[in-house]
Amino acid sequence: MHELSVTKSVLQLVIKHAEANKVSKVVGVKLEIGEMRDIVEDLMQKCFLFMARGTVAEGAAVKINVIPLxxxxxxxxxxxxxxxxxxxxxxxxxxxxxxxxxxxxxxxxxxxxxxxx
Structure with a gap:
C-alpha cells in the first residue's frame, strides 16, 4: 500500500505551499497521475482525508486525473x-x-x- 507514503508527500507539499502563500484553507487538490503509478484512487482519497485532519487541508477534496499509458x-x-x-x-x-x-x-x-x- 504505497498510497499512504505518496499521500503523505502530497499533503506535506500542499501544506508547505499553503503556508508559503498565507492560505488559511485548502478546499481541493487536483492531481495528474500516470496509469503505471498503480494508485488506487479511493484509497488515496481516504488516506488524504485521514491524514489532513487538523491541517489547513482538512476536508479538502482530492480529484485524480489518470493519464493513460x-x-x-x-x-x-x-x-x-x-x-x-x-x-x-x-x-x-x-x-x-x-x-x-x-x-x-x-x-x-x-x-x-x-x-x-
Missing amino acids: TCICRDCNEVFPVDSHKGFDNLSCPKCGGINLVPYTGQEFFIKEIDVV
Missing part, C-alpha cells in the same frame, strides 16, 4: 496507447511493427492545482 516508437516516432492489462510481451508499433519502444505517458505524478479560499 502510451508508448513512442523510436523507429517511426508513432505515439500509441497501450493496454497494460494485456501485458508487454508482444508489444509492437501499430504503424511500423517495430519493437524499439519506450513509455511516453503514464508515469507522471503532478500536483496540478491546489484550490483555496
Whole structure:
C-alpha cells in the first residue's frame, strides 16, 4: 500500500505551499497521475482525508486525473496507447511493427492545482 507514503508527500507539499502563500484553507487538490503509478484512487482519497485532519487541508477534496499509458516508437516516432492489462510481451508499433519502444505517458505524478479560499 504505497498510497499512504505518496499521500503523505502530497499533503506535506500542499501544506508547505499553503503556508508559503498565507492560505488559511485548502478546499481541493487536483492531481495528474500516470496509469503505471498503480494508485488506487479511493484509497488515496481516504488516506488524504485521514491524514489532513487538523491541517489547513482538512476536508479538502482530492480529484485524480489518470493519464493513460502510451508508448513512442523510436523507429517511426508513432505515439500509441497501450493496454497494460494485456501485458508487454508482444508489444509492437501499430504503424511500423517495430519493437524499439519506450513509455511516453503514464508515469507522471503532478500536483496540478491546489484550490483555496
